[in-house]
Amino acid sequence: MSTVSNTTEPVDFFTKDKGGRSVARSFGNKVLNVICVGLAFLTLIPLLSIIYLLFHKGLPLLTWSVFTELPPAAGQIGGGFGNAILGTLLMVGIALVIATPFGILSAIYINEYAPASRLSNAVRFVAKLLTGIPSIICGVFAYAVIVLTTGGFSAWAGGFALAILILPTILLTAEQALIGVPKAYREASYGLGGTNFQTIWRIVLPDSLPAMMTGIMLAVARAAGETAPLIFTALFSQFWINSLKEPTASLSVLIYNFSTLPFDHQINMAWTASLVLVLLVTAANISAQVVFRKK
Amino acid sequence: MAHILSTFEEALRDLRNNALMMASLTERNLENARKGLFERDEDWSNTVIADDEEVDTLEVQVDREGIDIMLKYHPLASDMRNVIATMKFSVNLERIADQAVNIARRSRKLMARPAVPETAELEPLYSFATKMLKDAIQGFADNDLELARGLKDRDRTLDDMNRAYAEKVTDRMPNDPSAIPTYMDLIFMARFLERVGDQAKNIGEDTIYAISAEETRHQSRPIV
Amino acid sequence: MTPTLPQPRADFLKVQDFNFYYGKKQALFNVNMEIPERQVTAFIGPSGCGKSTLLRNFNRMNELIDGVRHEGQILLNGRSIYDKKIEVIALRRSIGMVFQKSNPFPKSIYENIVYSMRIAGINGKSVLDETVERSLKGAALWDEVKDRLNESALGLSGGQMQRLCIARAIANRPEVLLMDEPCSALDPIATAKVEDLIHTLKKEFTIVIVTHNMQQATRCSDRTAFFYLGKLIEFDDTQKIFSNPSQKQTEDYITGRFG
Numbered sequence: 019m020s021t022v023s024n025t026t027e028p029v030d031f032f033t034k035d036k037g038g039r040s041v042a043r044s045f046g047n048k049v050l051n052v053i054c055v056g057l058a059f060l061t062l063i064p065l066l067s068i069i070y071l072l073f074h075k076g077l078p079l080l081t082w083s084v085f086t087e088l089p090p091a092a093g094q095i096g097g098g099f100g101n102a103i104l105g106t107l108l109m110v111g112i113a114l115v116i117a118t119p120f121g122i123l124s125a126i127y128i129n130e131y132a133p134a135s136r137l138s139n140a141v142r143f144v145a146k147l148l149t150g151i152p153s154i155i156c157g158v159f160a161y162a163v164i165v166l167t168t169g170g171f172s173a174w175a176g177g178f179a180l181a182i183l184i185l186p187t188i189l190l191t192a193e194q195a196l197i198g199v200p201k202a203y204r205e206a207s208y209g210l211g212g213t214n215f216q217t218i219w220r221i222v223l224p225d226s227l228p229a230m231m232t233g234i235m236l237a238v239a240r241a242a243g244e245t246a247p248l249i250f251t252a253l254f255s256q257f258w259i260n261s262l263k264e265p266t267a268s269l270s271v272l273i274y275n276f277s278t279l280p281f282d283h284q285i286n287m288a289w290t291a292s293l294v295l296v297l298l299v300t301a302a303n304i305s306a307q308v309v310f311r312k313k
Numbered sequence: 314m315a316h317i318l319s320t321f322e323e324a325l326r327d328l329r330n331n332a333l334m335m336a337s338l339t340e341r342n343l344e345n346a347r348k349g350l351f352e353r354d355e356d357w358s359n360t361v362i363a364d365d366e367e368v369d370t371l372e373v374q375v376d377r378e379g380i381d382i383m384l385k386y387h388p389l390a391s392d393m394r395n396v397i398a399t400m401k402f403s404v405n406l407e408r409i410a411d412q413a414v415n416i417a418r419r420s421r422k423l424m425a426r427p428a429v430p431e432t433a434e435l436e437p438l439y440s441f442a443t444k445m446l447k448d449a450i451q452g453f454a455d456n457d458l459e460l461a462r463g464l465k466d467r468d469r470t471l472d473d474m475n476r477a478y479a480e481k482v483t484d485r486m487p488n489d490p491s492a493i494p495t496y497m498d499l500i501f502m503a504r505f506l507e508r509v510g511d512q513a514k515n516i517g518e519d520t521i522y523a524i525s526a527e528e529t530r531h532q533s534r535p536i537v
Numbered sequence: 538m539t540p541t542l543p544q545p546r547a548d549f550l551k552v553q554d555f556n557f558y559y560g561k562k563q564a565l566f567n568v569n570m571e572i573p574e575r576q577v578t579a580f581i582g583p584s585g586c587g588k589s590t591l592l593r594n595f596n597r598m599n600e601l602i603d604g605v606r607h608e609g610q611i612l613l614n615g616r617s618i619y620d621k622k623i624e625v626i627a628l629r630r631s632i633g634m635v636f637q638k639s640n641p642f643p644k645s646i647y648e649n650i651v652y653s654m655r656i657a658g659i660n661g662k663s664v665l666d667e668t669v670e671r672s673l674k675g676a677a678l679w680d681e682v683k684d685r686l687n688e689s690a691l692g693l694s695g696g697q698m699q700r701l702c703i704a705r706a707i708a709n710r711p712e713v714l715l716m717d718e719p720c721s722a723l724d725p726i727a728t729a730k731v732e733d734l735i736h737t738l739k740k741e742f743t744i745v746i747v748t749h750n751m752q753q754a755t756r757c758s759d760r761t762a763f764f765y766l767g768k769l770i771e772f773d774d775t776q777k778i779f780s781n782p783s784q785k786q787t788e789d790y791i792t793g794r795f796g
Contacts, residue, residue, distance in 0.1 A: 134603065202640035208601060210653040210705070211630030220656070225643055314794045321793065387752055389779045389791045526781035 076293030079286050084294065089256055089272065095283045099291055101258050102267040105173065106295070108259070109252060109268060110241045112177025113184055118234065121188030129196040130218055142193070148186040156182045157247035165251060173259070173266040176252030183247055184237035191233020195226040231310040239299045245270040269295045321386045325395070328378045332399045332406075335371040336450040339406045339413070342368065343446060343509070346416040347439055350502070351432070353424045361417035368410040375403040391523075398523035402453055405512045405519075409446060412505045412512075419498050419505075426495050431482055435502055438474050442506040442513070445471065449513040453520045464517035465529070471510035475503045546614065549574035549743050550595065550713060555609035557590060559602070564590045566767045568609075572760075577735060577744045579758035579775065581751065583795060586764040588747045592715050595745065596632040597625050614712065630657065633706030633742075637718040639698040641690035641705070646682055649690045649701060653709045668708050675741075676704035677734050696727025703734065707742065714738065716746040720753065732757050751791055755779050763787045 083098045090097030128138035160179035165171055199222050207217040253265035254275065269291050276288035316322045342361050349358035379400040382388060388396050423432070445467055452460035482496050482503075518530050548571035557565035565587045572578045580588035593599045594611060597618060611618050618628055630653065641649050650672050651665045659665070669686065673679035678700045682693070690701055699719060706714060716735075720728040735744060735757050748754050754761050755775060762772040763786075771778065771787045782788045789795055 200640070202636070202638065203642055205598070205601075205636065206640045206642065206702070206705075207652070209596065209598060209629060209634040209636075210656070210709075211626045211628075212652075212656050213626060216656045220652070221642055314789060316793050317795065318793060386793075389751065389755075390782055390788050392792045393780065 072289070072293045072296060075286065075289035077290075079290040080293065084290060088258065089267070089276075090283070090287070091256075092279060092284070093281060097287075099267070099269070099272050099287065099294075101255065102269045102272040102291065103294065103298070104259060105176075105252070105255070105266040105268040106242055106270070106298075108262070109173055109176040109180055109248070109266065110238060112174065112262075113180035113241050114234070114238065116178065116181035117185040117188050117237070121185055122192045122230065124189050125192035125196055126218060126223075129193050130214065130222065141189075145186040145189045149190065151183070151186075152246075153183055153244045154246040156180070157250050160247065161250045168263070170263065171251060171253040171265040173252055173262040173264070176248045176266060176268065179247035179251045180241040180244065183244060184241050187237045187240065188233055191236065192226075192230050195229030195233065196222060198229050199225045228307075228310045231306045235303045235306050238302055242295060242299050243270055245274045249274075318386070321382075324378070324382050324386070325392065328375065328382060328396065328399055331371060331375050331378065332403050333450075333454055335368060335375065335403055335406050336453075338364065338368050338371065339410045340443075340446060340450065342410050342413040343416075343443060346413040346420065347443070349417055350420040350423070350439075351436065353420075353428065355421060355424060358417035358420045358424075361413050365410055365414050368407055372403045372407040376400060394523045394526060398453075398519045401519045402516055405516050409509050409512045412509050415505050416502060419501055423495060423498050427492075429489075429492055429495050429499075431485065431496065431499055434478065434481070435499060435506075438471070438478060438503055438506050441467075441471055441474060442509040445510050445513040449516040449520075452517060456520070456524050458521060458524050461517040461520040461524075462529075464514045468510045468514040471507055475507040478503045545574035545576075547571055547573045548612075549614055550745070551610075551612040552591070553610040553612070555591075555594075555607065555611060557587075557594060557599070557607045558605065560604040564767050565594075568769045570762060570769060570772050572743065572745060574743050575739060575741070576759040577739050577746060577757055579754040579761045580745065580747045580764060581749075581754055581761060581790075582764035582770075583790065585766075587767040588762075588764045589717055590767075591764070592717055592745060592747050595713065595715055596629050596634055598629075598634065600625065630709055631712050633709070633711035633714045635699070635702050635706050635714070635716045635719045638722050639695065639702045641693075641698050641701050643689065643691055645687045646690050646693075646701060647686040650705050650708050652705065657709075672704040672708040675707055675738070676700045677730060677737075678704055694727075696723050696730060699723060699727065699731060700734065703731070703738075707738070712743065714742045714744045716744065718747055718749060721749065728753075751779070763790065765790070 081098075083096070085098060085100045085103060087096070087098035088101055089099050124141060128141050132138050156179045159182060160175050164175040164178050168175070203221050203225065204217055207221050212220070248268050248271050252268060252271070254271050255265045255267045259266055273288045273291045273295070276284040276291070279285065316325075342364055345357045345364070346361045348354060349356075349361060379396050382396055386392075445464060448460050449464055451457065452464070479500050482499055486493050486496055515530075521527050521529050550572035552568050552570045552572075555565060555568040556563065568587075568591060580592060582588050590599065594607065595613075595618070599605050607619075613628075613632075616623070642652065644652075647665075647669055650669045654660075654665060654668060670679065670683075673682065678697060681697060682701075690698065693701060699722075703714075703719075720731050723731065732753065735746070738744060739759075746754075746757065748757075758775045760773065761775045761778045763770045763778065763782075763784075765786055771782060771784045773783070777783075778787060779791060782791065
C-alpha cells in the first residue's frame with residue numbers, strides 16, 4: 019500500500035514522488051535510461067565501422083575503369099569489373115520481373131479478395147516460412163529446375179534463383195502495404211458503386227505504392243548481395259555478356275572470388291566492388307523513395 | 314424511472330416545488346382578501362397587498378428555473394410539456410394573486426362607507442371561485458385529468474353567477490342612489506372573482522396539455 | 538426553373554418483414570416501414586439497436602461482410618433491391634452514402650467528385666466539369682474550393698471534408714442519400730452548415746439520417762423512427778415523436794430515462 023502523506027505540507031516532487039516513496043525508485047529509472055542510450059550508441063558502432071572501412075579500403079581503386087574493364091586475371095593488376103556490375107543489374111532485374119507480379123498480385127488476392135480463406139492463410143504461412151529460407155537452397159532449387167534441364171549455367175538461372183529468394187519478402191511487404199490503406203477508402207469506393215477491381219486499381223494500389231516500393235527495395239538489396247544462389251546457377255564469367263543463356267558475372271560472386279585470392283590487388287578490388295555494390299543499392303533505394311513518395 | 318442525469322431530476326423537482334409553494338401563497342392571499350372583505354378588517358387587506366411581493370418574486374424564480382432547464386437539458390416529450398405547463402401555471406397564479414390585491418384594495422374603500430346587505434350575497438361567488446382555484450391547483454399537483462377537465466364548465470357557471478349578481482345589484486341601484494359607489498365596487502369584486510375563475514380554467518387547460526398533449530384551449534361552445 | 542417533379546411517393550423506400558442476421562446473431566427483427574420520398578427520415582436509438590445496420594442494408598453495403606443473410610424485402614421505388622436483374626453496383630450508384638468519419642480519397646478535390654463518373658466510364662471533360670460545379674454548389678462548398686480543385690482533398694478542414702463527401706455522394710444524382718451520423722465528428726459550426734445543407738438537399742433527394750443527437754433529429758427530420766434491440770418501436774412525424782410519443786420505450790429513451 020502506498021503511504022500517501024496526509025500532512026498539509028507541499029510534497030517535494032524532486033526528491034520524492036507522490037506516494038512519498040524513496041528516491042531509490044527513480045535511480046533505477048535513470049540506470050535503465052543510461053543502459054538503453056548506451057546500447058543504442060553501441061549498435062551504431064559496427065554500422066559506422068563498416069561504412070568507414072568500405073570507403074577507406076574501397077575508394078582508392080574506384081575509377082572509371084571499374085565500370086569499363088574486365089576483371090584482371092590472377093596475378094595481374096589493373097582492370098575493373100564492368101561485366102559484374104552489368105550482370106548483377108541484369109539478374110536482379112530478371113528476379114524483379116519474375117517476383118514482383120507474383121508477389122503483388124498474390125498479396126492483392128490474400129488481402130482484398132479472400133482474406134480469410136484457407137488458400138490465403140496457407141499462402142501467408144508458407145511465405146513467412148520461406149522468408150527464412152537459406153539462400154543456398156534457392157540456388158540448389160534453381161540448379162535443379164533450370165540448369166539441369168537447359169544443360170548449362172545462365173543468367174536466367176541466376177535471376178530465377180534470386181526471384182525465389184525475394185518472392186516471400188515482396189509478397190509479405192506488399193500485403194502490409196495493402197493493409198496500411200485505410201478501410202475507409204475502400205468503403206467509400208464501394209459505396210459509390212465501385213467494383214472490386216476498380217477499387218483496387220484506382221484507390222488501393224496507388225495509395226499503397228510507396229510502402230510497396232520499400233518492400234521491393236528491401237528485396238533488391240538482398241538479391242544484389244547474395245552469393246550462394248548464384249554460385250551454381252550463374253557461375254561466373256571473365257567476359258562481357260553476350261547472351262543471358264551463358265554463365266554470367268555478378269558483383270557478389272566477384273567479391274567472393276577475389277577476396278579468397280592471395281593477391282593484394284584482387285583483394286583491394288574486392289573492397290572496391292563491395293563499395294560499388296553498397297552505393298548501387300543505396301542509389302536505387304533513394305531514387306525509388308523519391309519517385310514513389312506519398313504526395 | 315428517474316433520469317440518468319440526477320441534476321436534471323433535481324431541477325425538475327425544484328421547479329415543481331417552487332410552483333406549488335407559489336400556489337399555496339396565492340390561495341392564502343385570496344383567503345385573506347376574503348376575510349378583509351367580509352369581516353371589514355383592514356389588517357387582512359393590508360396583509361394581502363404586502364404579501365403579493367412574495368408571489369411576484371416566486372414567479373420570477375420559477376420563470377428563471379424553467380428557462381435554465383430548457384437551456385441545459387433540452388427536455389422533450391412529457392418533460393417539455395411539464396416544464397412549460399409549470400411556467401404557465403406560475404403566470405396564471407400571479408394573475409390570480411393580482412386579483413386578490415385588487416379585491417383587497419377595493420375592500421378598503423368599501424369599509425370606509427356604510428355596509429350593505431348585498432355584500433354578503435357575494436359569498437357564494439367567492440366560495441365558488443376559491444374552490445375552483447383549489448381544485449385547479451390540486452389537478453396540477455396530482456396530475457388529475459378529471460379534475461382539470463371539470464374546470465371549463467365550472468368557469469361557465471361562475472360567469473353566469475357573475476352576470477346574475479351584477480344584474481341584481483344594478484337593479485337595486487335606483488332604490489338607494491347614495492349607495493351606488495358601493496354597488497359599483499361590489500360589481501367590480503364580482504368581476505375580479507370571475508377572472509379568478511378564468512385563470513383557474515387556464516390552469517386546467519395547461520394541466521390537460523401537460524398530461525395528455527391534448528389541446529383544449531379556445532374551443533368554442535357548441536351552438537345550442 | 539426546375540421542372541416539376543411527380544407526386545412524391547409515401548413508400549419510396551419500403552421495408553417489408555425484414556430480418557437480418559450477422560452469422561447466427563439476429564440484428565433486425567421483422568422491420569416494416571415506409572420511408573416517404575423527398576423528406577428527411579431520422580433513425581434514432583441507443584447503440585446497437587440496429588439503426589445503422591438497417592441503413593447499410595439499403596445500399597447492400599452489409600454484403601461486404603462475410604456470413605450475413607436477410608429475410609424479407611426492401612423496395613426502392615417499387616422495385617426490390619435484391620432483384621437478380623439489378624447489379625449491386627448499379628444499386629449503389631443510385632444510392633449515395635455519407636459516413637460518420639469523412640473519407641475523401643487521397644486525390645484532388647476534382648478527382649474525388651468525378652470518381653463515381655469515371656468508374657461508370659464517363660470521362661468527357663465538359664461533363665465532369667459541370668458535375669463538379671453542380672455537386673460542389675449543391676454541397677455549399679463551391680465558393681470555398683473553386684480555386685483549388687486540383688489540390689489534395691486531405692488538405693481541407695473536417696467540416697469541408699464532410700461536405701466534400703456529400704458532394705461526392707450526390708454527384709451521380711442518386712435517388713436516396715444515406716447519412717450515418719454525418720455530424721458526429723464535426724464542430725458546432727460545421728454541423729450547422731451540414732444541417733442547413735440537408736434542408737436544401739431534401740428538395741431533390743430522399744434522405745435517411747442516423748443520428749445520436751436528438752436535437753438534430755428534431756431540427757432536420759420530417760419523420761423519425763425509434764429502434765431498440767433490433768426492433769422498430771415507433772415511426773411517426775418528428776413533432777409527435779418528440780412532444781408526445783405513443784410508446785413508453787420511446788418516451789423513456791428521448792427523455793433520458795433509459796438504463
